[in-house]
Amino acid sequence: MPTSAASTSGIWDCHFHIFGPYDAHPLPPNPIYTPPPAPFAEIRAIHAALGIAHGVIVQGACYGNDHSALLAALDTADGTYRGIATIDPDIDEAQLADMAARGVRGIRLGLMSHLGGAPDMGQMRAVLERIRPYGWHALLHGQIDDVLGALAVLAPLGVPLVIDHMARVQARDGVAYASFARLQETLALPHLWIKLSGPDRITDGIAPYLDAVRVARALLDTAPDRAIWGTDWPHPNIRYPRPDEAQLLAWIRALCGDAATADAVLRHNPARLYA
Structure with a gap:
């Protein structure tokens, strides 16, 4: 079982999913969506080619509460990967x-209607x-106004919260509007984190995602010691067209702008969060 301490020596991909292999880890009947197979071995090969040493497997909504694929992957990773689960109260x-004990370090709370919608606040x-x-944290995955509504209820509880995919803002809206200002204000809380992932999702897939830079930089500047990054592979x-992982890694490095900031986002911050 993976019990070794997280390392600060390697790059972290803090957000990806695995699906299958379906002969070993089939989807449940009537899943929310049915993605093509994307087994752990495939993303590990991509990581090795890019020099990524650590990763965080986020439970796909299509698997529901069946974590067998996620846990089986963690069991083979010698403590270098972590997991994010979905659970009921x-x-x-x-x-x-x-x-x-096997490497799960948090849960995901979904606020997207096409992925099952939001649980009620009492359940959250x-x-x-x-x-x-x-000592786990919770990911909040939703669009900005839904995220802000959840934060108003959950942030006072003091449990660490990670905002997924830059709160799914629309990059074309820029950063000068009320909801974004509220997001930055809340992100200043010391137990709030931001995941600088999904630049493709907030720019309608228009590579090289230049419109996402202003949004991501504003969020990074708000919480430089609580910003992390992930590929979102296999981009369900x-x-x-599916983004290229090498291009996404180049994007976040360019966004960081200097080696110290890149080391914080890609190494030191996630090593603290996923210890």
Whole structure:
């Protein structure tokens, strides 16, 4: 089981999914979506080619609460990868403890209607109380106004929260509007983190995602010690050509602008969060 400490020596991909292989890890009946196979071995090969040493597997909504693929992958990774689960408030304590021992470090709360919609606020609070003893964090995945609504309820609880994919803002809207100002204000809280991932998603897939730079830089400047990055491989539920992981890594390095900032975003910040 992966129990070794997280390393600051290598780059982290803090957001990707795995699907399959389906003969070993089939989807449940009537999944929310049915992605092509994207097994762990494939992303590990991509990581090796790019010099990425660590990663975070985010449970795909199509798997529901079946974490067998995620946990099997973590079991083979010798502590170099971590996991993000999806749980219900009434999850068995032994199951939570087993997940923690095998490398899970947080949960994802989905706010996107096409991925099942938002749980009610009472369920969200209850889930955060279940993970608090483990020191886990929660990802919030939704569009900016839905994220802000959830933050108003959850941020006062003090559990670390990570905002996924730059709150799914529209890059064409820029940064000078009320919701973005509220996002920056909330992000100043010391237990709030931002994931500078999904530049393709906020620019309608228009590479090299130049319109996303202003948004990402504003968020990075707000929380430079709590900003992380991920590829979002294999980029499920998009309607444009799949982004190239090498290009995404080049994008975040260019955004950071200097070696110290890049080291913080790609190495030191995630090593703290996923220890």
